[in-house]
Amino acid sequence: MFKNIDLKYEGDAVQQHSSKIIALLSVGAVLFFLITMLIQHPPYEGGIRPFVENKISVSGVTNPVTAVLLNFRVYDTLLELAVLLIAVIAVLPSVNSNLPTLRILSSQQENLVVFALQRWISPALLVFSGYLLWAGASQPGGAFQAGALLAGGCVLMFQTGSYHLNYTSLFIRIALIIGLMVFVSAALALFITEGNLLQYPENYAGVLILIIESFATFSIAVALAALYSSIISTSNVKSRGR
């Protein structure tokens, strides 16, 4: 299945030698069992909806999904930010701190369309992701959606090739971990004051969630932008160190 790592561009879609029939049959059998299970056994009623309903008033937000994501099961979200951080650390180029944090080169070919697109859409993206973050408390929205939107803005900026972020400068490194750092320090602070980890005090829950969410949005945006720019720029990856 994964035996040979094949990177030939022209190769055709399916491996020749692989026994396609056996694979087809086995996956078909898996599919058959799953579908019979789906049809015969109806799902359980309600799941944890009743629990969420009577606890949501305490949770500090009104949108049930944000309540589950950032208050009831906040430990999962914290570990998930750690997963994103792992992916970013793995792709970061090795340290070259002689580059400035943000290098703006006036790239020669004036790609008018992309420049126009950037100038019109970036501010709108910024405002809209701020709104998404704020609306997360009551309507659909939240940290991940706002962060991904900001990252989309950064991807747009990278298109012209004139903006270069040096991901190993101190400022960017702080930006990358600020989301998780605020989360962990809030958790430990609450651990000391409330005696129980990540247990928000009733009346400050909403405010605390918003603070944590905004820092998480900022670091998710920088993390996704770092993931994108690590793939496009060859100079970034092939650093002198190796």
Next chain:
Amino acid sequence: MNTLLMYSVTGVGLFAIGLLGLIISSHIMRKILSINIMGVGIFMLLIAFAKQNGEIADPLPHAMVLTGIVIAAAGTALALNLMVRLYDMQQKNRGSLDDR
């Protein structure tokens, strides 16, 4: 056959297509795409039974899917980065004369 059961069957179908693609596809990029499609299949199954009866849906599957999407994106980004660096390494070896 209510629609939610049909969505569950579609989710399982996507999972099967992704699994099949993973087993018999050749290029690494196709395998990464298959893994993403398997993930979307599982998320569709999760979301499908969230709204069983009544209006408001059970928020837990939604939270699980949100976390799953970000984890899948992180995994895909790392896999793509490794693939690109491996491709550069192979090009360098094939391009440069001395093998070692």
Next chain:
Amino acid sequence: MMDIAIAFDILLMLGCLALAWVSIFSASLFRCIVFFVCFGLLITIVWAQMGAYDVAIAEGAIGAGITGALLLAAWNRIKPTKRQDSDSIEERR
């Protein structure tokens, strides 16, 4: 009225399955990736149709957006350029 909604659901489902199949087994890699981005957008509509609006926004932004951008960037790096060293975007030292 009801059958239109069901018809729309069935259309969405068939579209998902077809796009998924094509985005793995189509001939050229570039076509795979473009189909995958379309698949991501179609899934966003499916989430919205199923009432999961938070997930729809996230899927649209991350599933179709960022992952699609990553795939295209990776494809750009592994496609065989005519002259291997002329990399227009990056100034090569």
Next chain:
Amino acid sequence: MIDNLNIATLLPLIVFVPLLVALLVFLVNQEKWQKIINIGFALLQFTIVITITLLFLKANILQSQRYQIGNWGAPLGIDLVVDGFSIVMVSLTGLLTLILTLYSTAYFSESSKGVRFWPLWWLLISGLNALFVSNDAFNIYVALEIIGLAAAALVALQSTREALEAALRYLLVGLLGSLFYLMAIAILYRSHGTLDLIQIAESTDHQLPDQIAIIFITAGLLLKIALFPLHFWLPPAHANAPTPVSAILSALVVKASLYVLIKFWFEVLNESTTVDASQFIGYLGATAILYGSWKAFQATHLKVVIAYSTVAQLGYIFLLFPLSEQAANTGTFTGSASQAAIYFIVAHACAKAAMFLSAGNLILSQGSGEISQLKGIARRQPVNLFVFAIAGVSLIGLPPSAGFIAKWLLLTASIESGQWWWSIVILLGGLMAAMYIAKILHLAFTNVENNIAPHYPEDNYILDTQPQAIHWILTATAIVLALTTLALGINAEFILNMANPTLTGSTL
């Protein structure tokens, strides 16, 4: 709030302290400060783990009370729980964290890879601890992802062609295994409405959904544990990783998925597993023992030998499934076979880590990992070879070492449960392990007439370096690990009563 010092208050610290250290180390990349932070927090982590273990032993209860994160309770919030098996794994992780962190400070002292190594290392450790204490199915999935991604990134650290290829294959296998596990959780949550393992255990009705869920969990996690037919990714990944990484990969990361499999197979979905399914896994384990040992005997590179020996040793632990099937259908993971498995995990972890460390030292001093280069190494590196021999003794299962106790327990379990044929496989496996260990030791002791400089064969498996002097910490940590294997071999009850607190057999 810190005064009522019970397990519950300390439990989340073992996850949050490594997380905090990872962030600190990622920020600070001056060599000197990193070293202070790493060693200091490794000691702090070790003390926390020791206090938790001692508190658990003092309380002498089957399972610590549930630590409800955010005080929300089981179906809504996430609970952390520690039972006999997980306390053994947590203390094992604490011990190996301390020793391997010391090793890594010396190993990465001058190389530029340390900047990227340390944050990933601490995140891997926090993922391991998060997995061992978690009692929530989706939380285990996120912890599995943390471990999978961090381990793949660490394998790719050396960015040679083989390392990148092994890391990419390991990452894809890890993602596939986690997706199978996620599919099983979706099915379980669909039919039980809760993600908490204990609540799922209470409400299982062994219908089709639970059977499909256990099949998916087994398939996915067997892929991540690298049992026999699915082991193709393990040797290149463990052989191409830097030495401390391959040590923790073989000793702990592979065991994390095994821990989840055992938890689901014996505690959560116990009744929906059939006898012949566990017999099948037993046969897979048996073939893994024979196949792994045979490939280890054939391998030409030192680290590849040890990686294949991991594949073989994992086979022993899978003999647990057929042996403990009849023993007890109680909800808990007790019985002589389970004690044998737990002891085997601990013995293999210490022995394999010691072996990888000493092999890494030999490779560093020799410059290349080819076994043919090891001629007469006994005179140049006596201490490291001594540690390698002790670890080999434990893998073979000779008396003074912990491996002997583990194999003895496994043999008695197989005789007790009447399945005598497993004991033949165990003894045969010990014999084959002796073969490939002796092959290496024989080469090491043949003295070379003219001390020719080690020539580098062309198809060198791993980019080798110039022969270097070995820092004293590198050898010291390897010796400490070898001594722990011997110490565990002598007084066995410490681990045994930690694993299964002797109490009236109260079921879950």
